[in-house]
Amino acid sequence: MKTVNVLVKKGALRTQPSFIGQVIADVGYGEAVQVVEQANGWTRVKVIRNGHMGWMHDSALSDKAMSLKSGGLNAGQSATGDELALAGKGFNKQVEQQFRSRNPGVDFSWVNKMEAFTISDRQVQIFLQEGQVLPGGGGQS
C-alpha cells in the first residue's frame, strides 16, 4: 500500500470526501499515511501512527513517500536535496528570522494577526445557510 506524507501544518481527516464531512482528527505536518483509495481530488487514508481512517484532500498530501520524521526537522543521511528541503530546510522560520534581522523595518505583526483569522467548518456551513448560498461540495467540478 502506498505511503505519502501530510504537507500542511494541520490537515483535516474527515468522515466523507467533502468539506461537509465531519473532522475526525487533525493530522500534523510530516505525518505518514497509507493511501486506501482516491476519488475526485480526495484520498482515503490510514494514519500509520494511530490507525485512524478517513478522507483527506489531495492538496494536503505529498505525491510520494518522503523520508522524514514527524516534526519535520530530522532528515536521514541519505536524504536528497528535495528531502532535505521537505525536512524543514530551505526557506523556513530560521530564514525568516534572518530576513527580519536584516530588514527590521518590515513589520510581521499583522501577518500574524491575519493567521489568527480562522473559520471552522461549522461557521462556514452556518454562513452559507444563512446567506441562502447552496454549496456544491468543494474540491469537485
Added chain:
Amino acid sequence: MNSNNMPDLKPLSVKPLNKKELAQNYDNNLFNRRDVLRTAGIGLAMVPVAAILSGCETMNAMTQVGAQIGAASGLISHSQADSLQKVVTVTSKSFEDFTPEQEYYIGRTVGAIILQKYRPYNNHEANQYLNLLGQSLSRASDRPETYGGYHFLIQDSGEINALAAPGGLIFITRGLLNCCRSEDALAGVLAHEIAHVQEKHGIQAIEKSRITSALTTIGVEGAKNFGSSELASLTSTFESSITDITGTLINSGYSRSFEKDADLNAVRILRRVGYNPGGLLDMLGIMKQSLQPGRNDFGQTHPTPQDRIALLQNAIGSVTLVQSPGVRQKRFDRFRKKI
C-alpha cells in the same frame, strides 16, 4: 519578470572578471535590486555575495561569475567556488519543487511587504465577515489546503487593489470593496485571488535561476562547505525571491494568461459554492468607471475591465443580473457600512 518572460537555461562562456569589472558588476546588481525594493516600499541593509549570484541571467553564468567573484574577492575560497559549481550542476528546479512550507514562509514575507504599501483596516467585524466569505470559497477551490491556510484582510486605502501572497494571505483595499454592490460580487473578487494562490502564480514570478539556486544551496555539498553562512546565502536568495514576487504583484502585474486563468478558475469556485459569477461582471463594470489612469493599482497590473468582462461573458454564457436573496444582501449592506 513574470513567468512568460523567464530566461531559458543555456550555457554561457564567461571570461573571468578583473577587479574593476567585479566592482562594477556588484554596484549594478546592488543598484538594480535596491531600485526594485524601493519601488515595492522596502529598503535592504546588505547584499552579500549570494545576491550577486542570484541576480545573473542563467544558471551557468550564475555559477561561473558567482564563483569567480567569490573567489577573486576573497569572500569564498577556491575550493568553495569549485564546490559551488558542482552544486549548481544539479538538475534545474522549478517552482513546483518548493514545498508548501517554503511557499508559506515566502508568502508571510510577501504579505508583510504588501502591508507596507497599504496599512491594515483594523475593524474586527468587517475582517471577520471577509474571512467567513473567503474561507468558505477557498474550501471549494482545487487547492483547499495550504500549509498555513487562507486568511483575508482589508487594507485601508481608497486605491482599487487586491493582492494574494503565495500560500493564501489575501488582501483587498477599501477602494475595491467599494466597487462591490453585492456579496456575490465580493465573492468574485476573492475567488479570483484564491485562484492565483491555487495556481501558484505568485511563486512562478520568482526567476527560475533563483529557484534552482535556493533549492540547491540546501544540497548536501553546499551545506558541508558553507556551514553557518549557508543561512546567509539562503536568506539573500530569499530576499531576491521576495523582490521578484512583490515587483510582479505591485508593479508589473501577472501575464494576461495568468489573469485569464484566475478569472476562469474564479467562475468554477463561485459555481461550486453557489454564488452567481455575474457578480464579478457587475464589479468589473463599476471598476471600469472608477479606475483612474496613472495610479499604481488594478489599472496598472490587470487587463482592462472591458477585456475581462468580454472573457467572462464568454465563459459564463449569458450575462445574468445579480439579485442576491434579501437576507444575503442585508448582511452585505451591514458589512459595507463598516467600510
